[in-house]
Amino acid sequence: VFNHWLCCTDGKHCCPEGTTCDVSSGKCNRGDMTAIDWFKKVPANVGSVKCPDGQSECKTGQTCCKLASGQYGCCPIPKAVCCTDGKHCCPEGTTCDVSSGKCNRGEIAVMDWFEKVPANVGSVKCPDGQSECKTGQTCCKLASGQYGCCPIPKV
Known part of the structure; x- marks a missing residue:
């Protein structure tokens, strides 16, 4: 189980901490090995x-x-x-x-x-103060500048 997540530079995906985003392959790599497929972010709720x-x-x-x-x-x-x-x-x-x-x-x-x-129980406020993700998700900035939600928690 991964507890910490990082937003990829493409603004659309995220990978577990300890791996790096390989934008060209769409994978999360650990060292020289491909670890897992990356996760697609979902739009954050605004309001x-x-x-x-x-x-x-x-x-x-x-x-x-x-x-x-x-x-x-x-x-x-x-x-x-x-x-x-x-x-x-x-x-x-x-x-x-x-x-x-x-x-x-x-x-x-x-x-x-x-x-x-x-109903959604609890939420995570994103840094813009408007967007929010469900509890158990991580806010990640999208390429558009808005926030999306990675489907895994950031602890």
């Missing part, structure tokens, strides 16, 4: 919504809703109404009809409801 538990978070534009498990999930729309089934949500100004699986406005079913997704 997030903290959930009431103080640990979970959703992307900007999503709504924190409690799941049936008691943990928080994210409704994929802003200012959503969280349904009592602990799995779904509806747009602001509507109500959840758990029996039909619809979002109602008054007595009229206006749309199917949305399914919640698990």
Whole structure:
């Protein structure tokens, strides 16, 4: 298991500490030996919504809703109404009809409801103060100057 990660100069990949990035081969080398394939960074989240538990978070534009498990999930729309089934949500100004699986406005079913997704628990702030990566990932600067996330933690 690798605990420390370094960002490669191509701005797109990262390698474990103790290896060097070989941009021409796309590998992480240790000495004269090719150690492993390098890891591709993923875009960092810019902005997030903290959930009431103080640990979970959703992307900007999503709504924190409690799941049936008691943990928080994210409704994929802003200012959503969280349904009592602990799995779904509806747009602001509507109500959840758990029996039909619809979002109602008054007595009229206006749309199917949305399914919640698990919330991110914790995050790592990147040096720009705006971008963030999930806990267990490492912030690395991309060639564009923005930050990406290496899928392995930096300890």
